[in-house]
Amino acid sequence: MSHADATVADVAARLAAVRERIAAAVARRGDGPAVRLVGVSKRQPLTAIENAAAAGLQDFGENYAQELRDKQQAHPHAPWRWHFIGALQSNKVRLVVGCALVHTIDRPKLLPAIEHHAAEHGHVQDVLVQVNVAGEVGKAGIAPHELPALLDRFADLPHVRCRGLMLIPPEASPEATRPHFRALRHLAEAQAATSRPGVVLEELSMGMSADFEVAIEEGATLVRVGTAIFGPRPSSRSDPHDDTG
Known part of the structure; x- marks a missing residue:
């Protein structure tokens, strides 16, 4: 079925199925944080996003800064929340400041640019x-041992606030990703023991269409799901974060 043919009912059925899987994973996990579903809408037309919003989805994740800007401009008063979940370049920071949450801060040099643009708009971003928990060569994410120093930097950034950690695990079976999700949770718990201005480690963004249930069992608060909601997307361009949903 093409995107043009997909109706609100079609998307609602897919959303309901994903939410059932989330609820089952939460039940298996037991007591823990609430889980928020982020629909990965990269390269999806606005009609698909509108249909998902009509079916009750409130959070949408975009991988490309210019695409995020264009979609925000097309719906400037939309009640839903935009997330940026792609690789972030310093010269594109201005395009993502103002969204609900930027998931992919992976190096210190991004922080002054975010502070500058957020301050210009009187906004706290x-x-x-x-975090590159697995230490994969060539993959985005700060090394775990470098995390404390990066978190310390937020004390000098009044317009930037760290809300938690994000992970893209190595490509593997869902169960094989479990140790990486668990490691991120343990890392967050360890760093939360140190009080830092501008840092509240309450969010764990981990888990995608193939493995979000395991991520939830290990403490995810945000899961990024694209294909299970929208179906396959066109692969017209290469993206190192193309596995975010």
Whole structure:
């Protein structure tokens, strides 16, 4: 079925199925944080996003800064929340400041640019720090041992606030990703023991269409799901974060 043919009912059925899987994973996990579903809408037409919003989805994740800007401009008064979940370049920071949450802060040099643009708009920008828990060569994310120093930097950034951590695990079976999700949770718990201005480690963005249930069992508060909601997307361009949903 093409995107043009997909109706609100079609998307609502897919959303209901994903939410059932989320609820089952939460039940298996037991007591823990609430889980928020972020629909990965990169390269999806506005009609698909509108249909998902009509079916009750409130959070949408975009991978490309210019696409995020264009979609925000097309719906400037939309009641839903935009998330930026792609690789962030310093010269594109101005395009993402103002969204609900930037998930992919993976190096210190991004922070002054975010502070500058957020201050210009009188805005406090919420962000997550992306961690390369597995130490994969060439993959985005700060090394775990570098995380404390990066978190310390937020004390000098009154217009940027760290709300938690984000992870893209190595490509593997869902169960094989579990140790990486668990490691991120343990890392967040360890760093939360140190009080830092501008840092509240309450969010864990981890889990995608293939493995979000395992991520929830290990403490995810945000899961990024695209294909299970919208179906396959066109692969017209290469993206190192193309596995975010």
